Amino acid sequence: xxxxxxxxxxxxxxxxxxxxxxxxxxxxxxxxxxxxxxxxxxxxxxxxxxxxxxxxxxxxxxxxxxxxxxxxxxxxxxxxxxxxxxxxxxxxxxxxxxxxxxxxxxxxxxxxxxxxxxxxxxxxxxxxxxxxxxxxxxxxxxxxx
Numbered sequence: 848x849x850x851x852x853x854x855x856x857x858x859x860x861x862x863x864x865x866x867x868x869x870x871x872x873x874x875x876x877x878x879x880x881x882x883x884x885x886x887x888x889x890x891x892x893x894x895x896x897x898x899x900x901x902x903x904x905x906x907x908x909x910x911x912x913x914x915x916x917x918x919x920x921x922x923x924x925x926x927x928x929x930x931x932x933x934x935x936x937x938x939x940x941x942x943x944x945x946x947x948x949x950x951x952x953x954x955x956x957x958x959x960x961x962x963x964x965x966x967x968x969x970x971x972x973x974x975x976x977x978x979x980x981x982x983x984x985x986x987x988x989x990x991x992x
Contacts, residue, residue: 852972854879859889859963860954865909868950868968876975878947881940883969884922886954889962897957898964899925902950909953921946922968945973 860866870879886900901920903909908919915923921944925937954964 848973848975850971851877851974854970854972855967856950856970857965857967859965860952861963862954862956863911864954865906866952867906868952870946870950870970871948875947877972878945878975879970879972881922881944881946881950881968881970883967884924884938884940885967886924886926887965887967888926888956889965893958895958896962897925897927898954899923899956900952900954900964900966902952902968904946904948904950906951909951911953911955924966946970 854870856868858866858868881902884900884902886898888896888898890896899911899913900923901909901911901913902922903917903920905919908914908917913923914920920941922940923937924939950968952966952968954966956962956964
């Protein structure tokens, strides 16, 4: 694989909502690798808001339940609002991830309000082969390869 660029996606979602992050460019010989994933509360000074987030390759896998055994979940993050910097939270990215199609983000907060959860995702874009792209799509759908 040959690295051909970098890409950052950032935004916010309401509590307990799944957001599609469009990456697919119609080609099967390019894809992305997530290298960093952070979540942040919308009110950083409110010490009662803790947020969590999941990145997945299918909408059905983007839930508030962290399941590291689910092949479709590729990154997990949390942040404690008002009490620490985002880097002091938990952020883990599967080092073997590779995305040809789209990503799905699910965020959740702990304060019971309908606040939004902010996210920032840093990715590298790669050029690969068509067959590797097809194999990645099968893997990202949760099927055994």
